[in-house]
Amino acid sequence: MKTLIVEIIEPKRLGELVTVSKEFCDTPDIVALGAGDVPGVYNKAWQTEETISANLVPAIAELIQKEEYQVVLFSASTVGAGLAGPVAAKLSASVVSEVIGIEPDLVVRRPMYGGKAVATYKITATPAILTIRRKYFEPAELEGTTAAETLTIAEPLVSLIAEKQEKSEGVPLEDAEVVVSGGRGMGGPDNFSMLQEMAEILKGAVGASRGAVDEGWAAPTLQIGQTGKIVAPGVYFAVGISGASQHLAGIANAKCVVAINKDEEANIFKRARFGIIADYKKIMPALNNVLREE
């Protein structure tokens, strides 16, 4: 099937989509968003520095129609979320978002009910537009680069005034082998320093639940879960996190979960490999002490 990838130039995100594209074709085509070389080998490549989805919709819909793509792949990301619905409506295409599994003949799986259920769909009409949930497909190694033609964008509707990068020191959350996450049970912003200290010693990263982000104790970029980051570390420490299904959706592929929670009934213990039923204020300093001494 003729397949198009549309994604920001970022090797892991592109690699995941290339892996998914192998279910549909040998070599996909690509629209690469952003500046720089287009990593990997494609049949045809287009490129634009435009990354605001609203400005990309007309050009991408036109390209899909002109080149008669049957499958179009986006990441389930800000850009992908901005493109999928509008492009689908423009082309009367089928769209399945947040895809976590693919079987032959356009059978796809995606979560429902905050990840408590998984639905399987058969797509019966093309073009099919899929947004792929991060971290569910092993990213393909992208070798070499492909020369790209410029994708012409009409007069932009939305203009970018400023872009702010959230400061992040150390390992990026999504690449970290150890993630130390805090939830509403942290009780305030100050004690996140305990998590930070542990993450630093273990060369990991700090994450948060939506509870903690809603309270303003952690930046939204640290949110882990269905609508936050998807992580797959070796060890995930859940500190003061109840383990709502929408949070667990972000750690489905974490190898080992350690839960520290004072409520023995907390749902997180159903996902955890190791559990400590206690106040984190007792456990975390002790953990950091032992780690510092080592």
Place this chain on the structure above:
Amino acid sequence: MGGYMHIAVLAKVVPDYEVPAGDFELSDNRAHSRYTRMMGLYDENAIETGVQLKEKYSASLTIISYGAEDDIPVLRKAIAMGAEKLVLVTGQSDDASVIAANLKMAIDNLGDVDLILAGQQSADMDRGVVHGTLAEMLGLTFIPQVSKIESENGGWKISQLTETGSRDLQFNGKGVFSITSIPENVPRIPAVRAIFAAKKKPVEKVAEVESNAMGIEEVSVEIPTMDSVCEFLPVEDVGETVKTLLTKLREERYL
């Protein structure tokens, strides 16, 4: 924009999204009917954002929903939070295209809507597709994951949350924004008096229009099993607890 601003917020009533996995059951591929019905969480963030804009710009605020009549009592919460009007298109499709076409009909009926807000994703379908589809059907600009909105010189100044931080965007015209959660749009808890007053507000009910579904067939819906067995570590001596934990993590090569 004309003399006044009219904001519409799309809201959907869903089965309790906080039911833990262990208690979750399906019947006919959908959540069992015994769970409490409630407004989707991001939809409440969108309503809160709408109410704040209403207060700031003296806008009028209409809530639009596609769903069942039985859910009207739940939708009234939006009135209690500060909206003044509720429109329900009665229907039961889960197809994103059908839902969007019906919401479009309701918006066309209102005629003068300047801004349409929706939750980032519904709390049952986990999808985030309806609002973008609707925007295109209306011929409007769609911006996902919006955290802040200001009206500026007849246009909009918007903050959008991204994977790496945030972006400030600007555009002129009408738009559909999906609202993400930030501390500033945590939904307010309506006062008891407002809840009682909301019960008396009329609700406009509209029959659904026929429209094409997407080419997607639902094959099955299943509840995945969570088979982690938790090993609880004794906590009598905290120093020992953490040493044991670290030893076990290393033995099993997680650390």
